[in-house]
Amino acid sequence: MINRSSRDPAYQQLADLLRADIATGRIRPGQLLPYEGRLAQEHGLGRQTVRSALDVLRREGLVITERGYGTRVAEQQDRQVIRVPRGALIRFRMPTEAERAEHGIEAGSVVPVADVWLGGRLRGTYVGDRTDLTTA
Incomplete structure (x- = not known):
């Protein structure tokens, strides 16, 4: 849930929520994330805020976005x-x-x-x- 009174920006909070879902396996490798509009509606955010959150996860290598397909959780390699x-x-x-x-x-x-x-x-x-x- 996004805390509007938090010092952390909304996009960072959403990135944290999605990261936690990925870490716990709630969203599995290869699985598509909900589309931007749905994430925006579910969390009461604007689409640009959702895009910023997804950009954070892309930079971390957790998700991959393919034009026309969507954003999916990246397959994690053995370390x-x-x-x-x-x-x-x-x-x-x-x-x-x-x-x-x-x-x-x-x-x-x-x-x-x-x-x-x-x-x-x-x-x-x-x-x-x-x-x-x-x-x-």
């Missing part, structure tokens, strides 16, 4: 744990088109990659939504 040596430099950036194709990063999703450098040499490039980096 890989990579041990990074102490002293390594980790740089995050957006992937190139070639890296998107190589790693299967869907068009429309905003998923960064992490370059791990050690001793001035690139040791690996990892996709942000499916990799955990650890020094342990």
